């Protein structure tokens with residue numbers, strides 16, 4: 001994706017994509033795979049004119065002019081589900097955006113140019129949003145200015161095949177209930193959201209809803225009818241997930257609902273609230289993630305479940321860290337005291353040893369676990385960064401692989417024993433989430449396109465990928481670990497059939513079991529998994545068993561395969577286990593449809609090899625044959641696998657620790673070619689067959705181990721390397737010294753993103769395990785997309801005593817407890833906080849409460865600790881220039897806090913801007929005439945520098961906002 005503004009205010013510019021950031025609201029467009037609808041935004045200054053030039057593979061649909069930051073959410077009314085309560089178009093609504101169509105050229109390698117103008121004047125918060133549809137040339141949005149868009153309301157909510165399919169499948173056997181189920185698919189889906197972030201933070205924001213909005217919304221009427229207030233989802237812990245059933249008409253006209261909406265919009269844009277379908281919140285809750293767990297989210301984008309997994313890894317961390325900080329800072333205080341009184345060595349004896357690695361993290365109370373979020377689509381993998389940005393987690397890595405071929409990731413080798421070579425260790429996961437690509441027919445309530453486009457091939461065609469992803473997930477899981485398989489499809493072929501096939505392939509119920517979760521999430525209405533279903537070919541023919549397919553002799557082309565069928569009679573145990581899966585239907589509690597199966601790995605997997613097996617009607621079909629053959633199994637052992645090329649012509653999929661070339665995410669041994677050996681087995685049905693994508697491949701007699709399938713990864717891969725800094729690095733030493741960072745804080749986890757390993761602008765912080773993985777896989781071409789929290793940013797600074805590296809807002813929660821008192825400022829009055837939030841550059845003298853402290857603290861970055869009842873634990877980065885202060889927060893966050901804490905709907909202001917600009921102009925003028933240096937001039941120069949520093953801070957702050 002490459003956007004350029006080539007002209008601004010008539011001046012030619014060449015601002016590259018750095019000035020544009022994907023807005024945080026990118027999400028999948030309904031029902032269409034590999035598609036999302038999103039926005040780029042950039043802060044604009046007042047009225048601006050220009051020409052935007054678009055180059056890239058995405059398809060811009062229109063340019064939007066948005067008058068205020070409110071539009072940061074970047075939503076419109078044209079069928080998307082991003083806004084809070086959508087039932088119609090309305091110009092007054094702040095979420096309504098005006099836009100117009102870009103020229104209609106579509107496809108790849110597109111280059112478009114068009115003029116734009118922002119409409120409002122004098123508003124520094126104006127954003128220009130450029131909407132685009134990605135990889136979705138078919139999607140057109142309904143808009144009042146253009147009838148060339150899909151009118152979602154015009155899509156008829158009927159599809160005879162869709163209905164007939166599910167009626168025949170008997171997913172709901174009772175006729176009356178089926179009618180209810182079917183009717184519910186046509187109803188508007190309630191708006192649901194989750195309070196996100198650390199528990200303390202999420203609870204704080206939730207309490208604003210509970211104490212401020214809910215009382216005002218209770219017993220509200222509209223046109224004489226009672227309007228329901230939002231309600232918490234009964235099964236979601238701690239009232240952190242809510243639903244709202246009220247439409248926009250009402251929201252618009254009812255003042256308390258309007259206020260609720262402003263709250264939701266503001267907290268969403270600052271990342272404290274995440275819009276998420278209720279049913280999509282279930283899988284992470286059933287994973288039982290703990291703070292030391294390694295978690296793999298195999299198909300993660302756009303990342304709503306990833307965010308939940310990260311929250312789970314950090315659960316309890318705030319309390320643990322607070323406890324440790326109290327203890328360890330107490331130790332340091334005693335040591336300092338003891339060193340003053342050399343005749344009292346007892347405090348030194350009580351010293352806690354400084355630890356390194358995970359021991360250091362544990363000492364500090366930090367979580368040692370890790371979430372790796374993966375997506376096969378490179379661009380979508382970047383959505384994961386944005387979705388999780390506000391969680392500021394160092395325990396997080398994003399990768400970009402086809403999950404069916406997820407590579408083994410190296411850990412530090414075990415030390416050499418008895419002169420033997422060190423033994424290579426590979427990462428295994430305590431928890432795996434396979435939220436696989438699916439037909440998505442359970443999302444029909446929010447995605448009307450399902451009514452139009454549903455067909456049986458959608459589900460059948462995905463079975464193979466789904467089964468492969470699940471098998472790979474099970475291989476990567478530790479013995480004793482838990483894996484959740486989920487889809488937003490109602491189709492047993494994509495659900496129970498995949499689970500059944502994967503379990504069989506991995507060795508059956510003795511090795512992998514479906515966990516009974518019927519006692520979990522009380523309050524969640526659900527149905528059991530199915531044990532019987534049928535399979536329909538794309539021509540509409542139903543088959544009850546695989547034998548029927550084989551016997552029919554019809555040349556099926558729809559890739560029906562053995563694994564799609566239900567367990568046979570002799571597989572009673574597996575069938576019983578399938579009942580333990582969870583099916584959520586829309587009519588049960590007014591949600592979307594969802595399927596979840598929780599699996600536990602009981603023993604090492606010897607996964608059956610994939611291969612080709614059966615012929616019907618003269619046409620080859622794919623399958624796997626292992627029973628009764630000497631086909632090699634895929635070992636699932638904790639030691640590295642020895643490469644075993646089978647002798648019977650069947651090649652195998654990647655084993656757990658098989659060292660594929662990780663730089664080629666889809667490179668693999670060829671599995672598809674049938675071999676004579678396999679064909680002989682055709683009368684001896686295998687427990688599972690996973691068809692290949694290459695059904696009609698010509699048979700080959702011999703394996704060629706070098707043969708690989710080179711599927712192009714989706715999207716180019718272009719990431720800077722991750723280089724860790726030595727703890728002794730001069731920059732780190734200076735930072736430690738300036739902030740008096742506790743000796744207990746890990747020193748070896750600071751990282752930069754350039755090949756030279758030089759701290760140029762940003763220093764990141766990662767967890768120990770993340771460091772271990774990044775360093776031990778360096779040079780292997782592993783497709784790491786993201787890791788690390790911005791901890792320090794380089795900053796122009798005039799005070800020679802000040803550190804050039806300021807603590808970033810993102811990193812502050814990680815380091816704040818370990819910053820020495822000399823850089824800490826305490827704030828106890830609400831008015832001081834309000835003023836610091838309201839004014840972008842308040843003068844020190846206008847903050848009487850902290851004036852004295854600020855004057856003594858010296859220039860540069862400080863840690864502002866808020867000690868106000870109800871806001872305990874709030875810690876903010878504060879920049880001290882010569883005369884002014886600057887709370888270094890993204891504007892969105894300021895705005896949300898001003899609204900939440902002070903009912904301020906106006907947002908922050910920059911009352912010094914005009915003066916600064918005038919001063920800058922005057923300085924420029926003055927600079928033309930060479931003046932003798934006087935004391936007065938020196939003072940002026942200092943002020944000018946102060947202004948430059950301020951601009952620098954502002955620029956950076958804006959950058960943060962854009963990134964937010």
Ligand SMILES: C[S@@+](CC[C@H](N)C(=O)[O-])C[C@H]1O[C@@H](n2cnc3c(N)ncnc32)[C@H](O)[C@@H]1O
Pocket residue numbers: 034280298299300301302303304305306374375376377380401402403404435436437438465
């Ligand atoms: C249902 S969505 C995942 C939604 C996500 N778990 C969430 O909660 O936000 C499926 C994702 O799988 C990705 N995907 C499709 N095929 C894949 C594959 N073979 N390996 C990994 N990811 C894949 C798609 O790009 C898509 O982002």
